[in-house]
Amino acid sequence: MQIExxxxxxxxxxxxxxxxxxxxxxxxxxxxxxxxxxxPKIMKLDASEKDILDSVEKGEWQSVAGIKEExxxxxRYGAATFRKDxxxxxxxSGRDLEAFQxxxxxxxLPYQTLISSLIHKFVSGRLHGICKDRLP
Numbered sequence: 001m002q003i004e005x006x007x008x009x010x011x012x013x014x015x016x017x018x019x020x021x022x023x024x025x026x027x028x029x030x031x032x033x034x035x036x037x038x039x040p041k042i043m044k045l046d047a048s049e050k051d052i053l054d055s056v057e058k059g060e061w062q063s064v065a066g067i068k069e070e071x072x073x074x075x076r077y078g079a080a081t082f083r084k085d086x087x088x089x090x091x092x093s094g095r096d097l098e099a100f101q102x103x104x105x106x107x108x109l110p111y112q113t114l115i116s117s118l119i120h121k122f123v124s125g126r127l128h129g130i131c132k133d134r135l136p
Contacts, residue, residue: 003079007031010078022126024078026113084116 007030011022045053055061064070097111104111121127 005031005035007034008078010074012074012077019074019077021077023117026109028108 007027009023009025009027009030011025013020013022100111100115104114107114109117118127
């Protein structure tokens with residue numbers, strides 16, 4: 001999905017009655033590749049990506065009829081979900097802020113976006129467990 005001059009990866013679930021956007025991730029890589037025409041680099045695939053590739057190669061995926069309309073529809077879902085229309089100022093410890101700033105590049109996000117994402121996951125009930133080995 002493109003918003004202004006930046007590409008976002010949109011992960012969603014579509015059912016008969018609704019579409020649920022799971023996550024929207026700003027992507028420098030997708031921006032370079034799809035909006036600026038940079039040639040894709042050969043990437044190493046993890047296990048889940050290999051499973052998806054195998055499934056595609058076996059012909060288990062089907063093309064979507066009316067793909068342009070579908071893309072427009074998902075872009076509208078993503079834009080509505082991604083719209084931030086409120087500002088909140090909070091006080092947190094310097095240690096926590098530094099941990100967010102350190103962790104954000106590992107996640108490929110600006111630290112403010114990481115904080116916003118965690119808040120969204122918490123309020124939507126999708127924040128489960130913490131990897132203690134990844135804490136500072």
